[in-house]
Amino acid sequence: MEAWLxxxxxxxxxxxxxxxxxxxxxxxxWTFTSTKDLKVERGLYRVVGVDPAREQSWRAYLSSxxxxxxxxxxxxxxxxxxxxxxxxxxxxxxxxEGLSFNTAAAFVTNTNWQSYSPEVTMGYTVQIAGLAVQNxxxxxxxxxxxxALIRGFSRRSTGTLGNFWVDLTRATFRILLPLAxxxxxVLIAGGVIQNFNGFTDVTTxxxxxxxxxxxxxxSQEAIKMVGNNGGGFFNTNSAxxxxxxxxxxNLFEIVLMLAIPFSLPRAFGKMVGDNRQGYAILAAMGTLxxxxxxxxxTFEIIGSGTxxxxxxxxxxxxxxxxxxxxxxxxxxxxxxxxxxxxxSMHDSFTSLGGMMTLFNMMLGExxxxxxxxxxxxxxxxxxxxxxxxxxxxxxxxxxxxxxxxPREIKxxxxxxxxxxxxxxxxxxxxxxxxxxxxxxxxxxxxxxxLHGFTEVLYAFTSAANNNGSAFAGLTANTPWFNTxxxxxxxxxRFVPIVFVLALAGSLASQGRVPVTxxxxxxxxxxxxxxxxxxxxxxxALTYFPVLALGPLAEGLV
Amino acid sequence: MATNRGFARPYWVALRYMVVATVVLGIAYPVxxxxxxxxxxxxxxxxxxxxxxxxxxxxSLIGQSFTDADGNALPQWFQSRPSAAGYDxxxxxxxNYGPENEDFIAAIEARKxxxxxxxxxxxxxxxxxxxxxxxxxxxxxxxxxYADEQVAxxxxxxxxxxxxxxxxxxxxxxxxxLGYLGEPTVNVLQLNVALSQLGR
Numbered sequence: 001m002e003a004w005l006x007x008x009x010x011x012x013x014x015x016x017x018x019x020x021x022x023x024x025x026x027x028x029x030w031t032f033t034s035t036k037d038l039k040v041e042r043g044l045y046r047v048v049g050v051d052p053a054r055e056q057s058w059r060a061y062l063s064s065x066x067x068x069x070x071x072x073x074x075x076x077x078x079x080x081x082x083x084x085x086x087x088x089x090x091x092x093x094x095x096x097e098g099l100s101f102n103t104a105a106a107f108v109t110n111t112n113w114q115s116y117s118p119e120v121t122m123g124y125t126v127q128i129a130g131l132a133v134q135n136x137x138x139x140x141x142x143x144x145x146x147x148a149l150i151r152g153f154s155r156r157s158t159g160t161l162g163n164f165w166v167d168l169t170r171a172t173f174r175i176l177l178p179l180a181x182x183x184x185x186v187l188i189a190g191g192v193i194q195n196f197n198g199f200t201d202v203t204t205x206x207x208x209x210x211x212x213x214x215x216x217x218x219s220q221e222a223i224k225m226v227g228n229n230g231g232g233f234f235n236t237n238s239a240x241x242x243x244x245x246x247x248x249x250n251l252f253e254i255v256l257m258l259a260i261p262f263s264l265p266r267a268f269g270k271m272v273g274d275n276r277q278g279y280a281i282l283a284a285m286g287t288l289x290x291x292x293x294x295x296x297x298t299f300e301i302i303g304s305g306t307x308x309x310x311x312x313x314x315x316x317x318x319x320x321x322x323x324x325x326x327x328x329x330x331x332x333x334x335x336x337x338x339x340x341x342x343x344s345m346h347d348s349f350t351s352l353g354g355m356m357t358l359f360n361m362m363l364g365e366x367x368x369x370x371x372x373x374x375x376x377x378x379x380x381x382x383x384x385x386x387x388x389x390x391x392x393x394x395x396x397x398x399x400x401x402x403x404x405x406p407r408e409i410k411x412x413x414x415x416x417x418x419x420x421x422x423x424x425x426x427x428x429x430x431x432x433x434x435x436x437x438x439x440x441x442x443x444x445x446x447x448x449x450l451h452g453f454t455e456v457l458y459a460f461t462s463a464a465n466n467n468g469s470a471f472a473g474l475t476a477n478t479p480w481f482n483t484x485x486x487x488x489x490x491x492x493r494f495v496p497i498v499f500v501l502a503l504a505g506s507l508a509s510q511g512r513v514p515v516t517x518x519x520x521x522x523x524x525x526x527x528x529x530x531x532x533x534x535x536x537x538x539x540a541l542t543y544f545p546v547l548a549l550g551p552l553a554e555g556l557v
Numbered sequence: 558m559a560t561n562r563g564f565a566r567p568y569w570v571a572l573r574y575m576v577v578a579t580v581v582l583g584i585a586y587p588v589x590x591x592x593x594x595x596x597x598x599x600x601x602x603x604x605x606x607x608x609x610x611x612x613x614x615x616x617s618l619i620g621q622s623f624t625d626a627d628g629n630a631l632p633q634w635f636q637s638r639p640s641a642a643g644y645d646x647x648x649x650x651x652x653n654y655g656p657e658n659e660d661f662i663a664a665i666e667a668r669k670x671x672x673x674x675x676x677x678x679x680x681x682x683x684x685x686x687x688x689x690x691x692x693x694x695x696x697x698x699x700x701x702x703y704a705d706e707q708v709a710x711x712x713x714x715x716x717x718x719x720x721x722x723x724x725x726x727x728x729x730x731x732x733x734x735l736g737y738l739g740e741p742t743v744n745v746l747q748l749n750v751a752l753s754q755l756g757r
Contacts, residue, residue, distance in 0.1 A: 008737040048573040060567075067567035071575050119648055129583035133575075136582045165570065172578070177586065184590045185597075191618055194587075194594035194602045199647050202606075202613040205749055206623050206631060210615045211646035212604050218594060219587040236649040239692030241618035242604070247739025305656030310665050313685040317651045320638065320686050320698040323740030327692075344692045345651040354655075451655035473653030554657065 025266020055160035058505025076104035089123030107134035109493035112231030139227030142372030152504030183222035191245030225256035230340030261368035276523035288367035299353035317345030335360035338370025340468025351555030426460035446473025454550035642694025698742035
């Protein structure tokens with residue numbers, strides 16, 4: 001029964017995404033290739049002091065990304081520290097230093113890791129004027145960087161990649177904001193709240209008291225999904241009925257998470273002048289997505305493990321209105337993009353089911369991945385794939401008319417190494433340093449044994465890949481996790497961006513290599529197969545040992 | 558005209574950009590959506606409040622417990638799913654129990670025994686949603702199977718005809734959205750409101 005429900009849901013999802021693929025992808029491509037600025041945009045550029053016609057080198061582009069993100073961290077930090085004097089704070093005090101740092105890093109990096117419980121920590125002003133602003137602009141930054149990389153392929157013999165401020169503005173105000181406005185209203189129609197009511201107590205039928213929470217939720221929920229952010233207005237995120245009230249809002253939120261990431265291959269194909277290149281990338285993304293969601297759903301339907309067997313199914317941590325199939329589709333979407341929202345508790349999934357959500361993040365979030373981040377992630381793997389194929393046949397590798405020399409391959413390799421290093425070092429340090437290990441095992445870990453190890457591994461995987469979901473039993477509001485995860489989120493976001501922009505600069509400076517009989521075609525099923533092979537080999541070699549220590553051991557023994 | 562090459566230049570632009578973004582995205586956007594919600598869809602925007610004789614008794618989307626002051630289930634009301642949050646709308650939380658957690662297993666055993674005794678059913682016949690906590694801790698729904706399972710107890714506790722209570726449950730069963738999204742549900746608060754009016 002659940003299998004049929006999944007197939008029907010997937011079919012609906014596929015039709016919707018197929019219908020929007022071309023128009024949204026073309027719109028994105030047009031947005032970033034148009035030379036016209038809107039009147040209101042010209043006003044914005046005057047206010048902030050940017051000349052929109054001035055193109056930037058990759059270094060200048062990077063400086064702007066980093067400056068903007070640093071200012072973002074300072075803004076979000078400051079607004080949390082000032083909470084006590086801000087309006088609509090529900091009487092909540094200033095957020096402590098360590099937590100403020102962690103949260104600022106989380107929202108600026110598009111991760112939205114939440115070490116805190118929002119209902120008792122964040123007032124409305126911090127949520128809307130601090131956190132939700134980053135929901136927009138952090139997604140805008142990701143999209144801008146992806147576009148810069150695509151321009152590296154599409155441009156010839158130039159020293160510039162575009163203007164970051166223009167790209168950020170167009171991503172935010174032409175793409176994300178309109179989608180968020182429409183989606184907010186649809187979500188309100190479905191039951192998501194939008195008010196400033198605070199907490200209201202009512203007397204129940206039994207004479208007891210029930211608390212109805214309030215808040216400007218719909219406006220935040222919409223951009224949380226569209227921007228692949230994932231930070232919940234409430235502690236239980238999209239499992240909370242005021243964030244995700246019905247099965248149809250659940251599917252709607254899934255569509256919002258996937259709309260831009262799955263349309264970006266179209267924008268990519270359009271911008272490099274060959275739509276077939278976009279379809280090849282789309283095929284690889286779609287295949288991984290389908291296999292992953294099928295695996296997770298299967299594990300949850302089987303429902304192995306002592307607890308699920310005893311209860312008669314894997315429903316712990318799942319909402320009745322969603323059941324299994326709507327929970328697993330949401331969980332897959334959320335972890336295989338960079339969203340990290342949850343409509344069910346991943347910590348309570350079966351061992352192998354929980355492993356799938358972990359595995360999705362370990363793929364590097366490229367199927368389809370986060371806003372922009374998924375696109376530049378899979379293009380890096382495509383570069384590695386072309387390189388490996390070139391080695392096999394003994395030819396200089398080239399992709400989309402650009403030679404991939406030592407510099408390009410070094411940058412791509414560094415990109416591939418950065419995130420796993422953060423995941424594995426962070427997890428290892430949590431257990432290797434005695435004082436930290438004591439704190440981690442006594443204070444932070446909720447489930448004993450192997451599952452507790454997985455909670456820590458999940459936290460670092462989520463932070464390094466900028467996902468933001470959690471095995472939420474973990475108490476992360478401790479000095480170690482607030483600091484370590486905060487640093488890992490920042491490095492996991494900006495170190496890869498440095499490599500991507502350097503690569504983009506290097507590609508843009510090249511001329512175009514003519515296609516010859518010896519050029520590896522990168523739009524055929526053969527290349528899609530190679531690409532999938534490289535993705536799986538890289539991930540398996542990197543993470544298999546650590547998975548064997550946690551979820552594999554728990555699920556198979 | 559300042560140069561674009563200075564080291565401090567991007568920080569100065571970024572600062573001004575953050576101010577503009579905060580005003581437009583952080584204030585104007587949510588307030589505009591607030592206006593639309595309050596004017597066009599006030600019932601949903603304010604939390605889908607359920608009223609009895611004009612007085613609010615809860616939200617149809619936020620689950621409640623139907624217990625006495627000590628937390629003991631009241632047999633005359635349909636019971637919600639177990640909740641890690643104790644149905645505190647101010648602090649949503651899931652149990653986050655892993656599948657092999659001993660406390661989780663003990664909790665299931667205890668719920669089985671308690672429901673089997675209170676409802677007079679065999680442990681094997683208790684639906685899974687009655688034995689597990691939801692993700693939010695505020696799940697407003699139970700499965701139709703769990704509602705059916707409680708009918709006999711409620712009819713007895715209220716001195717009502719069992720068929721009348723069953724008829725009520727059947728009226729409140731909500732199918733899947735579009736026939737295939739999610740699972741069939743029964744909204745516990747709405748069902749209990751109707752139940753309280755059944756004898757009138």
